[in-house]
Amino acid sequence: MTSTTSATLTSLGLGSGLDAESIVTKLVALERQPITKLQTEASTIQSKISAFGKIQSAVSTLRDAAAKLTSPDLWASTAATSSDETVAKVTTSSGAATGNYSVVVSSLAAAQTTVTNASVASSTSTVGSGTLTIDIGSWAADNTFTQKSGTSSVSIAIADTDTLEGIRDKINSSGAAVKASIVKDASTGAAKLVVNSTATGASNGFRIQADASSTSGVAALAFDPEHSTTGTTRTQAATNASATINGVAVNSETNTISGALTGIDIKVSKVSSTAVSVNVDQDNTTITAAIQAFATAYSSLYSTIKSNTKYDDSTKTAATLQGDSTAVGMGNRLRTLLGANSSASSVFTSLSSLGLQVQSGGALTVNSTKLTSALSNLAEVKKAFAAADTTGSGADGFATRFRSLADELLGTEGPLTSRTTGLNTLVKNNSKRQDELDARATLYEKRLRAQYSALDTKMSQISSTSNYVTQMINSLNAANKSSS
Structure with missing residues (x-):
């Protein structure tokens, strides 16, 4: 279309002598004025959609912040401290009870380790053939071995051509719960096979047996003191971690003691005869952070609505959603809900009584001193925020109310969704x-170009005829003058 128009532009009006191109351009511009108006309207609608998108995002953030304040896990959250974390470090989870505990660590959990007594010239030397069978279980004081329930024996065939490295690799790929490595003897430079349990705890020890057909080299890799094998030495026994909590003996196969105290895990790292004090208290830091996040989310939403609905008297400029009933209505509902009292708690009946204060510009801030004081009565603070009233008496907690409002606004038939859908429909219709x-x-x-092109042709023809007639008259006049 552009190239055709350009070709027309170079010739239009030549025949008539009129500035036809200018005439056509101006007439077409007048015809396209409604399009320009529609484009301006489309830009305005897109600006409104963008503004409502920002509001929707802020409502979603407020909804998440309010939902957290209605979560039972938040109000049951605890934090633990230890007087010596190098000995015992404590973490808490759901169900942990507040209290003070005295922990004494008498031993740490360890994995069984064995090392071959005889050295092999090097890790690439062969040791003979045979079969090694590995079992996982526990050793009694009299060297009696009991296989761990749920485990199976693992047999490893060793060939004459297998080097010590090859045997190591076969053990490691066998699926047995042990890990083999080779250590070079510093005094002789010879190689020794070291085997470790992959898990700590008394029930995760291991036994390595060699079958009767194994040659002496392979038999020397076995560890079975119950049957008097002497090829290897146990350098570390498989043991549990042992401790006392408030004088009560506890143990664990790992160095994390779990289950002794509900919701409390104690990770022990060092033996200590001196008691370590562990304190578990309500987690005011996490609760305070959640309340602050709620205040910040509310302030952000209110600010977003306010900035998009205001009218600036100094510049006589209206914001994108100034006068929009949906946006203005949301702002009014937020302010009303913020200032409403609740009977969910008999102690804290307003947000201000909890330390949440509305500033002159509409922002919500937290008075940390007042909130800290309120948190000394955690049960009532929880009611004030999280109570869910099923009687219809208006005893919902503050966070419950805001979560419900946000759910309504963001719902498939909610004001935000409906307004945005309507605006998108306007954009489609506009386009x-x-x-x-x-x-x-x-x-x-x-059509205009066709008409002016036809006019050019006619005018060109008339001009040619006129020129011809003029020439004929001039010739006749000249002939008459000559004859006279």
């Missing part, structure tokens, strides 16, 4: 109308 008018303007321009 469709622009296309229709653009097509009409294109046809109009085509």
